[in-house]
Amino acid sequence: MPHAEALLFPLSIVALVVAAMTAALAAGRRSMDWMGVAMLSSITALGGSSTRDMLLGNYPLGWVQEPYLLGVTTAAALATIVLAPVIHRFHKAFLFLDAVGLVLFTILGCSVALKLNHHFAIVIMAGMITGCVGGVLRDVLCNDVPLLFRAELYASVSIVTGLIYVAGLSNGFAPDLVALVASAVGLTFRLLAIRFRLEMPKFVYERDRG
Amino acid sequence: MPHAEALLFPLSIVALVVAAMTAALAAGRRSMDWMGVAMLSSITALGGSSTRDMLLGNYPLGWVQEPYLLGVTTAAALATIVLAPVIHRFHKAFLFLDAVGLVLFTILGCSVALKLNHHFAIVIMAGMITGCVGGVLRDVLCNDVPLLFRAELYASVSIVTGLIYVAGLSNGFAPDLVALVASAVGLTFRLLAIRFRLEMPKFVYERDRG
Amino acid sequence: MPHAEALLFPLSIVALVVAAMTAALAAGRRSMDWMGVAMLSSITALGGSSTRDMLLGNYPLGWVQEPYLLGVTTAAALATIVLAPVIHRFHKAFLFLDAVGLVLFTILGCSVALKLNHHFAIVIMAGMITGCVGGVLRDVLCNDVPLLFRAELYASVSIVTGLIYVAGLSNGFAPDLVALVASAVGLTFRLLAIRFRLEMPKFVYERDRG
Numbered sequence: 001m002p003h004a005e006a007l008l009f010p011l012s013i014v015a016l017v018v019a020a021m022t023a024a025l026a027a028g029r030r031s032m033d034w035m036g037v038a039m040l041s042s043i044t045a046l047g048g049s050s051t052r053d054m055l056l057g058n059y060p061l062g063w064v065q066e067p068y069l070l071g072v073t074t075a076a077a078l079a080t081i082v083l084a085p086v087i088h089r090f091h092k093a094f095l096f097l098d099a100v101g102l103v104l105f106t107i108l109g110c111s112v113a114l115k116l117n118h119h120f121a122i123v124i125m126a127g128m129i130t131g132c133v134g135g136v137l138r139d140v141l142c143n144d145v146p147l148l149f150r151a152e153l154y155a156s157v158s159i160v161t162g163l164i165y166v167a168g169l170s171n172g173f174a175p176d177l178v179a180l181v182a183s184a185v186g187l188t189f190r191l192l193a194i195r196f197r198l199e200m201p202k203f204v205y206e207r208d209r210g
Numbered sequence: 211m212p213h214a215e216a217l218l219f220p221l222s223i224v225a226l227v228v229a230a231m232t233a234a235l236a237a238g239r240r241s242m243d244w245m246g247v248a249m250l251s252s253i254t255a256l257g258g259s260s261t262r263d264m265l266l267g268n269y270p271l272g273w274v275q276e277p278y279l280l281g282v283t284t285a286a287a288l289a290t291i292v293l294a295p296v297i298h299r300f301h302k303a304f305l306f307l308d309a310v311g312l313v314l315f316t317i318l319g320c321s322v323a324l325k326l327n328h329h330f331a332i333v334i335m336a337g338m339i340t341g342c343v344g345g346v347l348r349d350v351l352c353n354d355v356p357l358l359f360r361a362e363l364y365a366s367v368s369i370v371t372g373l374i375y376v377a378g379l380s381n382g383f384a385p386d387l388v389a390l391v392a393s394a395v396g397l398t399f400r401l402l403a404i405r406f407r408l409e410m411p412k413f414v415y416e417r418d419r420g
Numbered sequence: 421m422p423h424a425e426a427l428l429f430p431l432s433i434v435a436l437v438v439a440a441m442t443a444a445l446a447a448g449r450r451s452m453d454w455m456g457v458a459m460l461s462s463i464t465a466l467g468g469s470s471t472r473d474m475l476l477g478n479y480p481l482g483w484v485q486e487p488y489l490l491g492v493t494t495a496a497a498l499a500t501i502v503l504a505p506v507i508h509r510f511h512k513a514f515l516f517l518d519a520v521g522l523v524l525f526t527i528l529g530c531s532v533a534l535k536l537n538h539h540f541a542i543v544i545m546a547g548m549i550t551g552c553v554g555g556v557l558r559d560v561l562c563n564d565v566p567l568l569f570r571a572e573l574y575a576s577v578s579i580v581t582g583l584i585y586v587a588g589l590s591n592g593f594a595p596d597l598v599a600l601v602a603s604a605v606g607l608t609f610r611l612l613a614i615r616f617r618l619e620m621p622k623f624v625y626e627r628d629r630g
Contacts, residue, residue: 265484267477355450410455415445
């Protein structure tokens with residue numbers, strides 16, 4: 001996780017913590033032990049950026065370079081265990097912070113791919129992978145069909161955020177401003193999607209064999 | 211995906227499209243939304259070669275270098291949604307094209323590993339990974355035990371194809387001829403396996419604890 | 421797998437064989453065919469070190485450099501099929517050898533990361549990934565929630581073993597002695613955990629939505 005953007009860095013730690021905490025709750029629903037909770041949380045929170053960097057060959061990975069990030073995700077997981085009895089009261093705060101995490105991870109992912117001079121489409125993909133893959137890993141390890149493939153415009157929010165971010169930068173606007181606008185639009189889109197239960201049309205195919 | 215073999219390149223696009231379409235049908239059986247269909251299709255179609263390149267440290271990955279491949283897989287996924295009502299009529303064409311895809315991906319995978327001067331056994335593995343891993347990713351993301359591990363000589367076809375290809379090249383035959391013969395044998399083997407429901411013996415172990 | 425430690429190398433082959441055999445039994449419980457058994461065994465036995473090396477960007481991977489390792493895992497898988505009718509008699513030997521494998525893989529993983537001059541925390545992680553990820557891949561491919569996240573202090577044993585190994589080396593003790601002591605403590609810890617059914621406290625969270 002690059003320290004370049006002064007604005008993005010503290011927010012990205014918040015995003016990391018929220019991703020770890022949502023994963024910890026998923027782990028708790030499957031009665032994992034404390035170590036399992038910590039592992040699932042770390043994989044979820046750091047899995048998106050790690051996958052992006054492995055696909056792009058961008059070594060060393062963020063947490064390998066800054067091992068304290070593992071401490072952050074582990075602490076967030078353990079805090080979730082402690083806070084579990086009251087955590088449902090913060091349900092709405094979680095949804096909000098999860099949306100913040102999605103747009104921030106997306107922008108951070110785009111920004112990494114831009115620095116590596118990748119093609120426009122790869123930059124958008126890098127943002128989407130950073131924002132979404134952690135949750136896919138969480139669901140696969142919890143033995144679910146990933147939510148990402150089924151619901152709630154998660155990936156679409158990531159793509160829209162990435163498109164605005166890349167378009168803004170390539171038109172010469174100030175990076176901080178562009179990040180702010182892209183985040184605001186992505187966040188609004190995500191919250192509207194949750195509020196009004198917006199969904200993509202589903203593809204239902206019911207024959208047994210294709 | 212290297213452009214070296216003039217013969218292989220257009221066929222490999224066909225293979226990519228077919229892999230994406232079969233994944234789209236699998237996604238439809240799980241009622242994924244359109245974005246999920248596009249993602250599952252892209253992961254399935256490009257996952258084999260991406261896994262091979264990540265295991266071999268062969269960067270950049272094909273789709274990172276040629277982003278239009280993502281457009282091909284996405285278009286194939288969306289076309290599948292449109293064509294869904296009539297697609298079952300082409301069931302046999304699908305099985306045939308899927309077999310074509312398997313042998314082509316295998317040969318492309320072997321060819322990449324050969325260029326990197328890998329050991330004979332690694333070349334065969336690279337072919338098998340390119341041919342088979344996409345389907346494993348599809349099944350894991352759909353929350354199934356991978357078909358690959360249970361049925362239909364899929365991996366065996368890949369190994370036979372790879373062996374003929376490597377043996378032919380190392381005996382000095384013309385690459386195009388070798389690719390053609392390996393494809394023909396592999397394809398025949400696969401179609402016979404489907405036609406006569408050939409299967410490997412299964413290993414059934416029923417004690418609860420090993 | 422580095423040949424550096426004369427003591428570790430033969431033992432690591434034993435660990436590889438045991439990991440392949442336990443995976444073969446898991447494959448047998450899902451009625452996989454022989455090829456599927458061989459593939460699942462190889463992925464389980466070599467998946468931990470491969471994941472570590474891909475995360476650290478440490479190419480080429482062990483089995484790519486030493487392809488005979490694929491022969492070892494395949495042979496172990498096929499031997500398991502042959503030995504299946506009597507294998508339950510060796511249940512306790514398996515549990516013991518599996519514990520040996522865990523501590524050996526851990527130490528080998530730490531040793532690789534140490535040679536790459538990684539941070540202390542990353543060295544411990546590298547050991548844990550090498551020791552534990554193979555089993556996670558096995559469980560995901562068998563469509564289970566990974567045992568690792570739920571039971572038996574597996575990861576904890578790996579961390580304790582790694583901590584002793586790293587602490588010993590950084591205090592200047594002889595590598596062979598340190599490896600021996602770390603193995604002995606880790607093995608004892610693991611066997612006590614099995615014997616007395618020691619478990620970490622579980623985190624149970626039962627609300628539907630976090």
